[in-house]
């Protein structure tokens with residue numbers, strides 16, 4: 001008989017997107033909840049007493065009043081930038097040249113890539129993140145290192161070789177042909193291996209020639225089941241640079257669209273300084289916009305229009321953008337999304353923030369039928385949060401009148417101390 005584990009605690013699951021359904025109808029919070037795990041999946045959910053009676057044979061793990069939810073999903077990160085997180089004083093283009101490119105050069109060495117991949121996965125798991133969509137470097141070794149480590153930990157991961165054939169230093173450029181050939185070989189090696197998915201990954205239009213973008217577009221057309229990840233309209237200087245590099249394009253998004261790099265399954269990081277045409281086209285093709293709030297304030301990029309873009313019906317996920325982002329924590333990332341919302345005059349509800357970091361990010365990665373929520377049949381990637389992890393959080397949560405009010409101090413002030421336990425595919429991580 002299959003071994004079953006019954007987790008007891010508070011549970012939070014979503015029935016609908018809280019940006020569009022009413023807050024009361026979108027989530028179910030059970031203060032005496034239980035989650036049954038079997039065969040790496042969520043087998044059943046319910047109240048603690050009823051589930052204990054129904055599953056007397058299950059091993060019990062009692063988390064008391066800790067909160068059990070789906071693990072966090074980080075929809076955009078650069079694992080090779082782990083060691084340069086929190087580097088001082090630069091905006092986007094100088095950031096790349098001063099910090100990112102010299103560090104990414106080191107990933108030619110497989111031993112470096114292995115070490116940083118292991119460190120990154122350990123750090124992010126420690127913060128309750130179970131799935132990430134990560135850029136690698138131009139080196140195939142960086143992809144092998146990341147996917148190899150993720151295969152070992154059993155995590156559902158998305159990644160791809162970053163492609164750049166101009167405006168990057170010697171040693172960090174491929175060509176249109178080698179980017180196509182290497183990406184194709186890596187895709188064939190890793191896509192669908194265990195829980196791993198390949199994402200075709202041109203860094204962004206300034207570092208790819210039109211030929212390389214077209215080669216990436218051709219590869220995506222041959223493998224439409226893969227995601228495609230890139231950056232879009234992060235800083236105004238960058239938008240102007242793209243206009244100079246691609247005088248024939250209608251706008252930044254058009255530099256992707258004219259090369260076959262716009263479609264469902266496209267993940268566009270940042271998407272801050274968008275024109276009305278770009279917004280309409282992104283919505284029309286149902287592409288995913290990835291909001292990276294700690295990065296946007298840290299690098300000084302601008303204020304994402306969450307309210308307006310959600311009202312248009314855009315598909316939006318949340319992400320750290322490590323190491324342009326200043327934290328590995330999706331709790332800190334939710335807090336930053338809240339702060340940016342406030343600067344735009346819109347206070348995001350904790351139900352919306354938590355949805356963005358779980359089900360919303362999973363929806364952006366088009367795996368919301370597998371992860372990002374608690375429901376029977378979903379893969380059992382879970383985080384268990386202590387909602388009183390520090391004295392400051394505990395004293396505020398103790399005064400809360402509602403579960404959302406009790407969660408909000410952990411969103412705003414919590415870190416890896418709040419993460420009691422992480423489960424990956426039904427196993428303790």
Ligand SMILES: [Zn+2]
Nearest residue numbers: 078231269321
């Ligand atoms: Zn990025």
